Each structure stands twice: as C-alpha cells, then as structure tokens.
Amino acid sequence: MKIRAGICEIFGSWLAIAILVFILSGPGLAQMREVTQPQVEPPRVFIDCHQCDLTYIRSEITFVHFVRDRNEADIHVLITIQSTGDGGREYALNFIGRNNFYDIHNTLKYVSKRTDSADIERKGLVRVLKVGLVPYVAKTDLGDYLRIDFEKRLPPAPVEDPWKSWVFNLGLSGSLSGEESKHFLSMHSNFSANRVTDKIKFRTGLSGYYSSSVFKIEEDGVTSDITSIQKSFSLSSLYVLSLNEHWSVGGWLGLSSSTYNNLDFNLNPAPAIEYNFFPYSESTRRQLRILYRLGFNLNYYHEETVFDKTREALLGETLTVIFEMKEPWGNISSSLEGFHYFNDFKKNHLVLWTNLNLRLFRGFSISFSGRFSKINDQVYLAKGDLSLE
DSSP states (O other): OHHHHHHHHHHHHHHHHHHHHHHHTSHHHHHHHHHHSOOOOOOEEEEEOSSSOHHHHHHHOOSSEEOSOGGGOSEEEEEEEEEOTTSOEEEEEEEEEOGGGTTOEEEEEEEOOTTOOHHHHHHHHHHHHHHHHHHHHHTSGGGGGOOOOOOOOOOOOOOOOTTTTEEEEEEEEEEEEEOSSEEEEEEEEEEEEEEEOSSEEEEEEEEEEEEEEEEEEEETTEEEEEEEEEEEEEEEEEEEEEOSSSEEEEEEEEEEEETTTTEEEEEEEEEEEEEESSOGGGTTTEEEEEEEEEEEEEEEESSOBTTSOSEEEEEEEEEEEEEEEEETTEEEEEEEEEEEESSOTTSEEEEEEEEEEEEEETTEEEEEEEEEEEEOOOTTOBOSOOOOO
16 A cells, blocks of 8 residues: 555656646747747838938838838828028928827938038938937837947038038020911029028029010901010019027018019118017928018109009018928918008008818828919009000
8 A cells, every 4th residue: 555655646746747847838838928029010100201212211221110101100200301501401300209109209400411412412311310210119129129339430620611601593594486476585594692501591683584475467458566575674682680599680672673564673672570489490390480571662664654653662561471381291381461552551462372281191182272362552553555565
C-alpha cells in the first residue's frame, strides 16, 4: 500500500507540472504576449497643399500613412505659401491634430531662397515636415523606434544681397487678329519694383496699354472704316510701415491717364491705416483687416463730363474690410468696400465680393463666388451723344 501511495504521489506531481506547462504555453500566454506587443499602426496624414510635390513627399516620409481624404486623417497638415521680399517662398506648415492627437497643434515655417532649385526646395520642405510629425509619432508605440540625429553646423556666414531686397519685373505682351471686316491690335507693357522686409513693404508699378480696332461699315453702298483707339497709362506706388503685429500705416500715390475713362490726367495721393484682428504672422492662414484711406483726386478730362467739368479736385474716403481664411474644411475670401466723395455723398460706390470653397467629402468639393456692386461715382463720364466710334 505504501508503494502504491508513493507511485500515485509521484504521478500526481508530474501531472500537475504537465498541466502547468500546458497552461503557460497555451492561448492564455499568447494573449498576454499579444497585449504586451507594441501597436505599430502609424498615424494617418493628409497633406493640404496644391503646389507641393506630394509624390516626392510620400516617397521620402515612410513612417506615417498618407491618406487622400482629410476626414480619414489623424493629422491634417495645412500648408500655405507666400512670396518673400528676395524672390524666395515662405511655407507655413500648420499641423492640426485629430482623434488621439487632438491636443497637438503646431506651426512651423520653411523659407526657400530665390536661387534654390526645385529639388533643394522640396528637400527643405520634407525636412521641416519630418520635424513637425515627430510629436505625433512620439505619442504612439512607434516612438520607441525614433532616433534623434543632430547635425552640427557652423554659424551661417553673413549673406550679402547686392540688390538690397529689391525685386524687379518687366513684361511685354501683345496680340493681333484680323478678318475681312475688322482688324484688332493691342500691346501691353509693365514694369514693377518691390522691396519687402520685416518692417516695411514698398511696391511700385508702371504700365501702359494701347489698342486699335478697325471696322469696315457699309452704308448706302459706300464702305468706310471706323477706327477706335484706346490708350492708358498708370504709375502707382505703395509704402507700408508695420508698427506691430496688428497695426500698420502707409500711403498710396497714383498717376494715370485713360481715353476709355475720359481721363487726360489723374493724380491720387491717399494716406492709409490698417488694423488686422489676427497677428500678421498668421496672415498666410487667416486675416481680418480693416483698411481706411483718405484720398485726393485731381482730374483733368479729355472731354467735358456730364457734370459740366473739364477738370476738378475731389476729396473722398474709402473703408475696406477684407476677410480670408484657409482651414481643413476649405477656404473663404471676401471683401467689402465703400467709398464716397465729401462734396457729394450721393457720389459713392459699394462693392462686395466673396469666394467660398467647401470640401464636403473625399474627392468632392464645391465652390461659390459672387460679386455685387452699386456704382454712383463715375464723375468722368463724357457728355455727348453716342456714335459708332
């Protein structure tokens, strides 16, 4: 009996060990191992940029998933672009977190030089994109695979700009067409000089236009030529001084002449002041500006006007409200301008313009645009009867 009891005790011990090994190596342990394994699903990213090389960006950034629908994204990267004073481009990258990353929002900037090639520019943009995506990846289990590599660089040498931030443009265009009964010729030329720095903005432009239209008119068996010639010239300059992130002051000066508008000569100086409810540093994404101008107009007319004037000096004021916003759901641009002359408040105009683009769902967007104007300030209209000319 004692031998049989010993055998049973030994057999029971081995059975208990076998059961324990089976449990530890069974589905329960597998489930525990699955729980402790890191989640390697990368964040989903939507790049909102119409001028970026998206194919290159996807090929260079492989630690996230890129999606084509913003509603599927965990991270919406809204990229806006504006020109810099030296001819380069400034990219503002707005990182907007969603879902598990709703609390992470950052804005980074990348500035290219005028001399940068397209390849250098896209490489620089990708570098800043990678930096901006790091906080999101670090919040996932993929953060364990991140490696920070700091490239030590020598202090940049002072950049000498022989043009002193000036940018010049020259353009010339023309067209010529003809038929048996009519001929048309037009020429247009323009020149501009701009200088933009952190504190000031100066823009000046010179343009000229000439067109000639000849029509053959047959009346009572007699063919005659009717010639219409239009000429215009304009010189305009704008100077703006930034006082802080919201206020700026400046002035406008314009000289012009136009046969179409019956203006032999027009002089228009106008000091102005502007307030932006949003900081100017956010102007690439959103702005709500109120611009006030007090303008003086000295007009010399080609022909006597409907108000019996051959020349006159007028003082008027203009108030303009401009609203622009770019968001993941779309963008909107709108402006409202009101103007009147002080000598006669009935001589005024009101112009409203709006453009709205909405992204409703993947691959589908809808746009609305409209313009309303009420013009009562055409003091330059020539007196006289209508003719073929």
